[in-house]
Amino acid sequence: MSTYELIKSAYARVSPHARRTPLLSSPFLDDIAGRRVWVKAECLQHTGSFKFRGGWAAISALSDAQRARGVITFSSGNHAQGIANAAAKHGVSAIIIMPSDAPAVKIANTRAMGAEVVMYDRASEDRDEVEKRVNPDGARILIRPYDDDQVIAGQGSVGIELAEQAKDMGVKSASVLVCAGGGGLASGISLSLEALSPDMQVRTVEPENFDDFKRSLISGKIEKNAQTSGSLCDAILTLCPGDKTFPILKRLAGAGIAVSEEEALRAMVLAFERLRIVVEPGGAVALAAALFHGNEIEHDDVIVVATGGNVDAEVFNRALAQYGS
Amino acid sequence: MSTYELIKSAYARVSPHARRTPLLSSPFLDDIAGRRVWVKAECLQHTGSFKFRGGWAAISALSDAQRARGVITFSSGNHAQGIANAAAKHGVSAIIIMPSDAPAVKIANTRAMGAEVVMYDRASEDRDEVEKRVNPDGARILIRPYDDDQVIAGQGSVGIELAEQAKDMGVKSASVLVCAGGGGLASGISLSLEALSPDMQVRTVEPENFDDFKRSLISGKIEKNAQTSGSLCDAILTLCPGDKTFPILKRLAGAGIAVSEEEALRAMVLAFERLRIVVEPGGAVALAAALFHGNEIEHDDVIVVATGGNVDAEVFNRALAQYGS
Incomplete structure (x- = not known):
């Protein structure tokens, strides 16, 4: 079961190797938001995302x-790189099942770190079935990208740092916005904040049309x-949402937020212009x-996790051309 | 006179307000360089460059x-923003003389921080004469962008952090590559390293055709x-080179290095791809x-200062399109 105790143990193992990523800010972003915005820049983490942890x-x-x-694991690319890197450093063989539409940079980086990549078609194939085909006798340990207590514990280490850094900045209560795929990061951070900063609350953020957490948090069951x-x-x-992550977020998170793809790209460009980070x-x-x-946020301070920076140059270029000032 | 004592005092005033920028690395960059490369990411500093300090x-x-x-000061944009920001925070009126070909983002940001910007033509006008015209009676204090003991001391604070961070990484001797315009940063870091890490040596880096430091360090006089x-x-x-900065670097720095514009743009793209920072x-x-x-560098470890991240989206886009993988 995921607990803060497990997060503390994971942090002790992870922190000598992970970067303590900075908490950034910009008066220009504060102006746009109408409140103070703090950005935990996990895109600067090894392998370019919090998934390293x-x-x-x-x-x-x-x-x-x-x-x-x-x-063995499956991942669209960031967990892939996190596992590939950790496996290589620990001398462990790794197979990563990746969707064929994953960004080229993520596939290339995963291979470069020595992992074997097996591709599958996201639309027509089920990744669990691909896993059973590649690993028929279950010889390899399956490390799920979010429904895994140790993975959640590792991601939760972001919450320990974030709580300390916010305190250094004089921030005691805040909305903590965390993107949610399977919810590993959001649930891990929620557990850390429950223990360390009970006046901070996690809010999941998703793209429109992929707002399963937002809807699940409303209905109270996995949508x-x-x-x-x-x-x-x-x-x-x-x-x-994951079977392990959802109960944690159901208990601890506020309402989910969904943003448009255009809003996400505009935020990516503003992070380039105002924070000089690649998200x-x-x-x-x-x-x-x-x-x-x-208008969906309560606190005067909002802490945002910028979770990863593995974007193809072409995508970045199009966004800059379209939304750059 | 610029001394390490002055740097320590400046650091005590600056560090509560400046970001302690991270020392980043990537195995992909190490592979290209054939040695360990550490990048002090001052582009993540407030105002987007070390000039904040x-x-x-x-x-x-x-x-x-x-x-x-x-x-009053003159600057192509990064010192402008550093002075504009510090002046605003201290309630001091600031006029900045900027060349008309400065990047739009730097001019806009300087104005947004409340400074008055006076433009001049870099090719046909002398900025010292523009300063005399704007500030005829010398009422305003002129803060030169590099030939100023306090400015050099502020930039030298990068060297204090860098020495500490390198030590944490187990790096004791290294070539420390620092870009040089007037040499304020390079001279400040040199003084810090002389005091803290005498086995590290600053090397100035400039664009080809603007290699005044490289040539001056060879001839022994200001070229x-x-x-x-x-x-x-x-x-x-x-x-x-500056009258104050050159004697320091003549005494402490190794030979200068000049790089092509294409090499600079390729490095900018690799920083995007591998470090997820905007330089x-x-x-x-x-x-x-x-x-x-x-082939011009001796040490197994090289520490690089990524000095600023204020680049127009258009320039960044062109480089990504041309050199992105």
């Missing part, structure tokens, strides 16, 4: 016998998306919510 | 009587550039030297 936490928790068996492809926010296109579209949805959905 | 150091050192007189415009590396196009062309020359001029 969960990958490291999960691999480092394996016994020697488990490590010898190797690991599914009608589709799992067709957005530039590739990192957070999951079918539905991928899926990693920019929380910033988009802070900037453009202020 | 010098601006804050200089304004905070003024007496109340001096502050009441207001300040001038034939031109001071016509490069995308706008931040570091100065006529010649302007002039701020990327040191990284370019680390990646593409390895």
Whole structure:
């Protein structure tokens, strides 16, 4: 079961290797939002996203016998790189099942870190079935991208840092906006904040039409998306909340927020112009919510997690050309 | 006179307000360079460049009587923003003389921070004469962008952080590559490293055809550039080394390195792809030297200062389209 105790243990293993990413801000963004906006820049994390943390936490928790068996996972690319990196550093063999429409940069980076990549078609194939085909006897340890206690614990380490950094800035209560695919990061941060900063509340943020968390938090049960492809926010296109993550967020998170793809791209461009960081579209949805959905937010301070920066140059270019000032 | 004592005092005033910018790295960049590359990401500093530090150091050192007189300076944009920001925060009136070919983003940001901007033509006008015209009776305090002891001291605070961060990474000896316009940052860092990390040596990096420091360090006297415009590396196009900065670098720095504009743009794109930071062309020359001029570098570890991130979207886009993978 996911607990703050597990997060603390994971943080002790992860933090000597992870970057303590900075909490950035800009008066220009504060002006747009009409409140103070703080951005935890996890795009500056190793492998370009917070998934480094969960990958490291999960691999480092394996016994020697488990490590010898190797690991397998599925991911659109950021968890892939997190696992590939941690596996390589721990001398563990890794197979990653990736959708064929994942950004080229994510596929290339995962391979470059020494993992074996198996592609599948997101529209016509089920990734669980692909996993069973590739790993028929279950010899390899399956590390799910979010419904895994150690992965959630690793992502939760973002919440420990965020609580400390906010305190340093004099921020005691805040809305903490976190993008949600399967909800591993949002649930991990929620558990950390419950223990460390009870006056801060996580709000999940998703792209419109992929707002399974928003709808599930309203209905109180796991709701599914009608589709799992067709957005530039590739990192957070999951079918539905996780069995482990949803109960945590149901208990601790506020209402979900959904943003348009245009808002996500505008936020990506503003992060370029005002914070000088590279954020991928899926990693920019929380910033988009802070900037453009202020009427759905209560606190005077909003903390945003900019979760990843693995964006193809072509996508970035189009957004800059369209929305750059 | 510029001393490490002055830097320590400046650091005490600046550090509560400046960001301690991270020291980033990527195995992909290490592979290209054939050695370990560390990048001090000053593009993540407030106002988007290290110039925040010098601006804050200089304004905070003024007496109340001096502050009441207001300040004036000249800058292609990063020092402009540093001074504008510090002046606004200290309630000091500021006039900034900027070349008309400065990037639009730098001019707009300087104005947005409340400074009065006076434009001049870099090719036909002398900025010292413009300053005399705008400030005929010398009522305003002139804060030169690099030939100023407090400005050098502020920039030197980068060296204090860099020495500490390198030590944390187990790096004791290194080449420290610093872009040089007037040499304020390079000289300040040199003084810090002399005191804190004597096994590290600063190397100045400039664009080809604007390699006044490289030539001056060879001849032992101040050499001038034939031109001071016509490069995308706008931040570091100065006529010649400063009277205060050159003696420091003559005593402490190794040989200068010059990189092509194409190399600077390629480094800018690699910083986007591999570090997820936005670096302007002039701020990327040191990284370019680390990646593409390895035969001119001795140490196994090279530390690069990525000095600024204020680049127009159009310039960034063209580079991404041309050199992105």
